[in-house]
Amino acid sequence: xxxxxxxxxxxxxxxxxxxxxxxxxxxxxxxxxxxxxxxxxxxxxxxxxxxxxxxxxxxxxxxxxxxxxxxxxxxxxxxxxxxxxxxxxxxxxxxxxxxxxxxxxxxxxxxxxxxxxxxxxxxxxxxxxxxxxxxxxxxxxxxxxxxxxxxxxxxxxxxxxxxxxxxxxxxxxxxxxxxxxxxxxxxxxxxxxxxxxxxxxxxxxxxxxxxxxxxxxxxxxxxxxxxxxxxxxxxxxxxxxxxxxxxxxxxxxxxxxxxxxxxxxxxxxxxxxxxxxxxxxxxxxxxxxxxxxxxxxxxxxxxxxxxxxxxxxxxxxxxxxxxxxxxxxxxxxxxxxxxxxxxxxxxxxxxxxxxxxxxxxxxxxxxxxxxxxxxxxxxxxxxxxxxxxxxxxxxxxxxxxxxxxxxxxxxxxxxxxxxxxxxxxxxxxxxxxxxxxx
Numbered sequence: 455x456x457x458x459x460x461x462x463x464x465x466x467x468x469x470x471x472x473x474x475x476x477x478x479x480x481x482x483x484x485x486x487x488x489x490x491x492x493x494x495x496x497x498x499x500x501x502x503x504x505x506x507x508x509x510x511x512x513x514x515x516x517x518x519x520x521x522x523x524x525x526x527x528x529x530x531x532x533x534x535x536x537x538x539x540x541x542x543x544x545x546x547x548x549x550x551x552x553x554x555x556x557x558x559x560x561x562x563x564x565x566x567x568x569x570x571x572x573x574x575x576x577x578x579x580x581x582x583x584x585x586x587x588x589x590x591x592x593x594x595x596x597x598x599x600x601x602x603x604x605x606x607x608x609x610x611x612x613x614x615x616x617x618x619x620x621x622x623x624x625x626x627x628x629x630x631x632x633x634x635x636x637x638x639x640x641x642x643x644x645x646x647x648x649x650x651x652x653x654x655x656x657x658x659x660x661x662x663x664x665x666x667x668x669x670x671x672x673x674x675x676x677x678x679x680x681x682x683x684x685x686x687x688x689x690x691x692x693x694x695x696x697x698x699x700x701x702x703x704x705x706x707x708x709x710x711x712x713x714x715x716x717x718x719x720x721x722x723x724x725x726x727x728x729x730x731x732x733x734x735x736x737x738x739x740x741x742x743x744x745x746x747x748x749x750x751x752x753x754x755x756x757x758x759x760x761x762x763x764x765x766x767x768x769x770x771x772x773x774x775x776x777x778x779x780x781x782x783x784x785x786x787x788x789x790x791x792x793x794x795x796x797x798x799x800x801x802x803x804x805x806x807x808x809x810x811x812x813x814x815x816x817x818x819x820x821x822x823x824x825x826x827x828x829x830x831x832x833x834x835x836x837x838x839x840x841x842x843x844x845x846x847x848x849x850x851x852x853x854x855x856x857x858x859x860x861x862x863x864x865x866x867x868x869x870x871x872x873x874x875x876x877x878x879x880x881x882x883x884x885x886x887x888x889x890x891x892x
Contacts, residue, residue: 457726460685460694472519475684478728483686484655489598490531496604499539500552505872509666509676512603513889514556516661535593537572537623557892577626582648589626600656607666608741611770613706615670616692617658621649634773636805642770643707658691659684667739678884689716700738762796771805775843776820790858820844
């Protein structure tokens with residue numbers, strides 16, 4: 455068999471880097487003439503006001519270069535399709551706000567590109583094997599070709615989030631939650647490894663202008679990496695991307711399984727990498743914030759001297775509808791700590807945990823955790839934060855029960871959090887907002 459091609463190119467502005475990477479990797483090898491093409495960026499979430507997009511969201515620069523290249527190939531039926539996270543139940547027109555903010559309306563006006571919000575579109579039921587199915591965006595299923603534009607980043611639950619993980623954005627809510635099953639075998643890695651089965655012929659173009667450490671969201675640490683990775687093979691692109699992020703694909707269960715399913719070796723022996731040498735551009739990116747040895751408290755909080763509190767490390771069963779609240783809770787607890795020990799309190803998240811013996815108070819975060827432990831009757835006090843996403847009033851009440859008085863609106867004021875996180879980028883010109891405009 456001929457080796458699968460992939461390319462790693464250093465990005466240069468206005469130098470046609472996407473075209474160079476695509477041509478080196480022959481990434482459009484399977485692009486039919488007059489194809490109906492879907493482009494899938496990675497737009498994790500969209501906030502009103504300023505927030506750090508670097509390494510989190512696909513740059514508009516890479517998007518524009520991709521659209522122009524498709525036009526040069528004679529493609530006229532192009533749709534940008536994405537299903538961003540709904541941060542609160544009140545969020546509406548999420549996709550259209552993101553498309554407008556990223557300048558995609560100019561692509562629509564100038565090139566006739568269609569803009570599709572997954573949440574405003576139908577879903578098809580698709581068999582992924584082993585008697586399982588997922589609800590998948592109909593635009594993808596009706597397309598002839600996919601151009602997948604993920605970001606080069608790590609992920610706190612599955613180590614790296616690249617092209618395969620980006621496909622999860624085509625799923626409806628129930629299917630996304632199904633991916634975070636409590637089943638020890640059919641877990642998140644198992645589900646993600648099957649996502650390549652959903653797609654038509656494709657090209658993956660990994661946007662590494664900015665990469666992200668401790669991703670996948672705004673609280674990660676971005677770097678200016680100036681890289682573009684391309685391949686016509688979705689698994690090959692991710693194997694190369696993982697190596698560039700400094701991670702061995704053998705340590706990434708879903709990628710190891712996807713490679714086995716595709717007949718590729720995780721040592722990249724079956725991949726011909728053009729352009730830059732992986733060894734020359736690879737840089738290790740941490741994938742999670744460190745916890746203490748028994749995973750009962752973030753290491754930073756332990757170093758602060760926080761006592762009497764257990765905040766169990768989240769696992770792969772925690773889905774994106776709880777994730778924003780978890781970050782807010784940890785931040786508020788850390789900022790509110792004045793040296794007084796907590797009185798044997800624990801926070802439980804995800805779908806597997808049970809209240810611990812010896813605790814005086816167990817706080818259950820999210821509907822899944824509340825449902826799992828609905829019949830628990832003590833002896834400790836049980837405090838429930840119900841809802842999906844979790845109810846901010848109940849979350850504020852839970853914090854008040856351990857001596858932290860907080861306005862519930864703070865727990866949903868993601869715009870304020872975004873503006874706060876922007877402070878660390880002041881005076882750092884390498885973090886250039888113009889990459890996110892057209």
